[in-house]
Amino acid sequence: MISAVYQLTAPRMIEVTYNELDISSGDVLVRPIYLAICKADQRYYQGTRSQAALKSKLPMALIHECVAQVVFDPKGEFNPGDRVIAIPNTPTKNDDIIAENYRPSSYFRSSGHNGFLQDYVLMPHDRLVKIQDDINPCVAAFTELVSVSMHILTRFDEIAHKRRKKIGVWGDGNLGFIMAVLLRYAYPDSQIYVFGTNPDKLSYFTFAQETYDVSDIPSDLSIDHAFECVGGTGAQSAINQIIDHINPEGTVALTGVSENFVAINTRMILEKGLRVYGSSRSGRVDFENSVIFYKKHPNVVKYFENLVGDIVNVRSITDIHKAFDLDVNRRIGKTIMKWEK
Amino acid sequence: MVFAVVLAGGMGSRMGNSDTPKQFLILGKSPIIIHTVEKFYVNSKFEKVIVLCPKQWVSHTENIIKKSIKDEKIVVLEGGNTRNDTLYNALNYIEQNHGIDDETIIVTHDAVRPFVTHRIIEENIEAAKKYGACDTVIPATDTIVESKDGETISSIPNRAELFQGQTPQSFKANKLKNLYESLTQDEKDKLTDACKIFSIKGEPVHLVQGEVFNMKITYPFDLRVAQTMIEGAITND
Numbered sequence: 001m002i003s004a005v006y007q008l009t010a011p012r013m014i015e016v017t018y019n020e021l022d023i024s025s026g027d028v029l030v031r032p033i034y035l036a037i038c039k040a041d042q043r044y045y046q047g048t049r050s051q052a053a054l055k056s057k058l059p060m061a062l063i064h065e066c067v068a069q070v071v072f073d074p075k076g077e078f079n080p081g082d083r084v085i086a087i088p089n090t091p092t093k094n095d096d097i098i099a100e101n102y103r104p105s106s107y108f109r110s111s112g113h114n115g116f117l118q119d120y121v122l123m124p125h126d127r128l129v130k131i132q133d134d135i136n137p138c139v140a141a142f143t144e145l146v147s148v149s150m151h152i153l154t155r156f157d158e159i160a161h162k163r164r165k166k167i168g169v170w171g172d173g174n175l176g177f178i179m180a181v182l183l184r185y186a187y188p189d190s191q192i193y194v195f196g197t198n199p200d201k202l203s204y205f206t207f208a209q210e211t212y213d214v215s216d217i218p219s220d221l222s223i224d225h226a227f228e229c230v231g232g233t234g235a236q237s238a239i240n241q242i243i244d245h246i247n248p249e250g251t252v253a254l255t256g257v258s259e260n261f262v263a264i265n266t267r268m269i270l271e272k273g274l275r276v277y278g279s280s281r282s283g284r285v286d287f288e289n290s291v292i293f294y295k296k297h298p299n300v301v302k303y304f305e306n307l308v309g310d311i312v313n314v315r316s317i318t319d320i321h322k323a324f325d326l327d328v329n330r331r332i333g334k335t336i337m338k339w340e341k
Numbered sequence: 342m343v344f345a346v347v348l349a350g351g352m353g354s355r356m357g358n359s360d361t362p363k364q365f366l367i368l369g370k371s372p373i374i375i376h377t378v379e380k381f382y383v384n385s386k387f388e389k390v391i392v393l394c395p396k397q398w399v400s401h402t403e404n405i406i407k408k409s410i411k412d413e414k415i416v417v418l419e420g421g422n423t424r425n426d427t428l429y430n431a432l433n434y435i436e437q438n439h440g441i442d443d444e445t446i447i448v449t450h451d452a453v454r455p456f457v458t459h460r461i462i463e464e465n466i467e468a469a470k471k472y473g474a475c476d477t478v479i480p481a482t483d484t485i486v487e488s489k490d491g492e493t494i495s496s497i498p499n500r501a502e503l504f505q506g507q508t509p510q511s512f513k514a515n516k517l518k519n520l521y522e523s524l525t526q527d528e529k530d531k532l533t534d535a536c537k538i539f540s541i542k543g544e545p546v547h548l549v550q551g552e553v554f555n556m557k558i559t560y561p562f563d564l565r566v567a568q569t570m571i572e573g574a575i576t577n578d
Contacts, residue, residue: 001379002369002455002571004554016554018456018571020369020376024409029383031459071459072383080385119458120383315460315550340460 006117006320006341007059011047014317017059019118027122029072030086034141035116035337036065037327040257044110045324061114063337064088067131067140068121077125084128085143085287086116101151101281108281117320119341129287135294138308138336139301142174145334146290146304147282149178152227152253153186154286155279160225160251164190168245170214170238171229172196172205173332174307175255179229180205181304185297193223195241197234201332204306214241222247231256239264248272255279309333315340342388342445343466344514345381346431349374349394349402349452350420362398363558364452365405369571373558374402375409376455381448382410384459386466391434392452393420393427425521425532432518445514446470449535453558454508455567462509464549469511472547474539478504479551507551510535520544 001021009015023029041062043049049057070082078084088109091100100106109115131140167190169180176194184192184207191209195217196202202211212221214237224247230238235258242252243265252274269276294301309330312323314337327335349364364374374392381390394402396419403417418434420427428449435441446469450457461477468475481503489495512535520538521529532538536546558564 001383002376004456004458004552018554020371020571022370023379023383072385119460341458 001120003121004119004341005061005114006317007061007114008044009059011054012045012321014117014320015059016317019114021120021122023072023122024074025122026074027124028070028078028128030068030084030121030123030128031071032063032066032068032086032116032118032121032339033083034067034137035063035339036138036142036145037063037323037335037337038065038110038145040064041110041115042324042328046328057112060110060112061117062110063115063117064108064110065142065144066116067137067143068116068128070128071120073125075125078128078130083131083133083137083140085131085140085291086121086123087127087129087284087287088115088144089281089283090124090127091283100283126284129284129291131291132295135301136305136308138311138334139294139304141336142304142307142334143287143290144282145174146178146182146293147286148255148279149175149182150290150293151282151286152179152255152279153182154289155277156225156227156251156253159275159277161249163224166191166193166223168193168195168223168226168242169229170195170226170242171231171256172198172201172211173229174334176227176229177204177307177332178304179227179255180208181300182293183227184208185293185300193221195238198331204332207303214238217241217245221245223250225251227253227255229255231258233258233260236262236264243268243272243274246272246274248274250274252276253279307333309335311336311338313338313340342439343386344431344435344439344445344447345384345387345390346428346447346449347374347378347381347390347392347452348420348424348427348449348508349392349398350424350427362395363564364394365398365401366558366564368455368558368564368567371409372405373455373567374452375405377450377452377457378406378415379410380455380457380459380462381450382412382415384462387414387448388439389435390415391431392417393431394452395420423529423532425529425535425538428517428535429521432514432521435514436518441514441518443513443515446511447514447517448509448511450509451557454555455558456552456554456556456570457509458552458555461549461551461555465509465511468547468549469513472545473516474510474512474536474544475547475549476510476536477507477549477551477555479507479553479555481505504548506534506536507555507557509549512539516544
């Protein structure tokens, strides 16, 4: 079967090409229905990645956050019409120790492999997680981002000591918001503090114990554990601020992507005996846990609905450009494409 | 119930020196007709996918379909002398085997348009249910000129009001059958298009937005373009 694939061929240039899909392969044929734009997609689209990265990864269909509908499952494990979250990470080798999202052999959609901007996508059964129909599909669309936070949360729970009275989240963007919401519900007895630079963005964190402008943090404020969800050029000052305010033997989760090397105060990391750990992407179990979390805490979905920004009905390539242009000017929230192409 | 009717009536006379009907030519790894039939086969809304082809090609068509898809959801029937006779055969098959009522929808499609998309098929089903008939079209890009004698222009219609017809064309089966049976032989002889059955009887036909790439593989040039398209080359839409 021939399926149309909408690829970024150069910055701001999307063109259609065609894939032959083997429907007898045993995999599940799905149709994307709602897709969310991620900052990583936007960097490819705007051409702000390095020339070397653009040269090696394009042409490529963007988008790795998507909720899809099952069209055809030759094994009958899914029913036509089932709503599923499509997992962009695809492991190619098994490993009992290293998680699928850290294996160099795994590949990731919209990072060197075609993402979900396609008419149909053929996916292995284990790359799909069923989600109930009553979850807002615009929220379901960015479950991948939620699963990244869920993965961080799981690692935190494994790594951090049990004194979790005060938890700090640095970053007032989408990831910071999702991380803080998950912490709020996973650890209802903890006090969640959020640190950011934009008062208007911080005003969305109404569920937090307190929010602070990073230029005005009380000097005596201390936290037990911290999550850095800043990335970019702000990562350095955020990490060093965490090191200043964290209690001894606390944990620091680094989750924000930075294109630059970051200089951090290792002297105080040593002196306080901190545990600093990285976290990136997510695997199937994190998607499953996210869907379970939605079910267990319906309010979480309500909070995430606040992140839904523009919803663009996509019936043409021009509409895809429109969605990316709206998204690039968005300060917080997710741009959703309703896939009608 | 919704039925797909794939019209594979072509005898291949226009495909260069090849005697093989164009729907059987290989595009990528499979015959064109397989690519097309699969688009309907995977869609659970279709009760059956009915493929109609010339009598001498029925067994061949059955064989190549069986190689790719082993499922009784697909049936191969003999077509008629004209496109509309072929369609009528499909209607008769549906009536005899499943019955036809006001909810019966048929989505008819050229076997040689393998690039049809999910959206186009879904919108055809919805439009046929809602309006009774629909045609898939794209806005005309070339200026169309009319010439009554083939030598001079008699008129140049306003391009903004012109569209190029593609397929699928979809209908409420009951209505199509009744209208077809009400036509005189003279009217039937003049019909080149199923939607015309509706329009000459004053029945509205809704437009569904097609795609430029939902091309019909008619000439050797088209097959070359199609091959290039699926070999990773790129076209704007």
